[in-house]
Every structure is written in C-alpha cells, then in structure tokens.
Amino acid sequence: MPNFKLVAPYCGVRKYDKRFFVNYLETEENIRREYIFNTDEDASNFSHALENLTAFMKNVPIRKKEAYHQEFLDLLLREVDHKLNVRANPVEPAAAASAIEA
Structure with missing residues (x-):
C-alpha cells in the first residue's frame, strides 16, 4: 500500500497531500477517520503529533x-481548522486495510 504506515498494532496511517487517513484495524467497525x-x-x-502519540501509547x-x-x-485538533470524515469499513481487517486506498 503506498504511503501506508502501521503506527501501532491496531492503527495504520496513510498521508496524501493535506489528508491523513487513520484506520483503526481492530475495532468491530474497522473505523477510518x-x-x-x-x-x-x-x-x-x-x-508530528501522531508520532509523539504512538510513543505515549506504549504506556496505555x-x-x-x-x-x-x-x-x-480530537482534543489535539479542537483548535485546528480541519474537516473530519468517519467511515466504517468492511469487517475483515485485510479488507479494511485495503479500503485505505479507496
């Protein structure tokens, strides 16, 4: 997958221009934000915040x-001008990971 980076066992990120796709692979809905x-x-x-968060999450x-x-x-971006789309992907993790490219 181009630009896909697994930042934690439950979460992968893909960046495209000014868009970030954060995919939660182990939720029942396989949420993509x-x-x-x-x-x-x-x-x-x-x-940069995603990188720092990944280091912090080791203690959670x-x-x-x-x-x-x-x-x-959500807290980090409260004051930042951005748009958020949340989508549930197919149930299978492999299909969810493939949907990041969609």
Whole structure:
C-alpha cells in the first residue's frame, strides 16, 4: 500500500497531500477517520503529533488504546481548522486495510 504506515498494532496511517487517513484495524467497525487540513503547517503538525502519540501509547493499557488514541486526536485538533470524515469499513481487517486506498 503506498504511503501506508502501521503506527501501532491496531492503527495504520496513510498521508496524501493535506489528508491523513487513520484506520483503526481492530475495532468491530474497522473505523477510518479522514482528516483534511487547509494548510501544510497544520498537516505537518498533525503528522508530528501522531508520532509523539504512538510513543505515549506504549504506556496505555491494551483495552483502552484505540479509545485514548481517538480522544487525543480530537482534543489535539479542537483548535485546528480541519474537516473530519468517519467511515466504517468492511469487517475483515485485510479488507479494511485495503479500503485505505479507496
């Protein structure tokens, strides 16, 4: 998959221009959150925050990681001009990972 990076066992990220696709692979719905930014600076800041978040998540209990990850991103982006689309993908993780390219 071009530009796809697995940032945690439960989460992968793909970047395209000013869009970030965050795919949660282990949820029942295989949630994909698409963040669209208006500026390169906001997109770059988001990318750095994802890297920092991944390091932080090592200390979070496994059963809470996905929820914490989504909540942190929501808090981080509260003041940033962006658009968020949330989509549920097919149930199978392999199909969900393939849907990132869709």
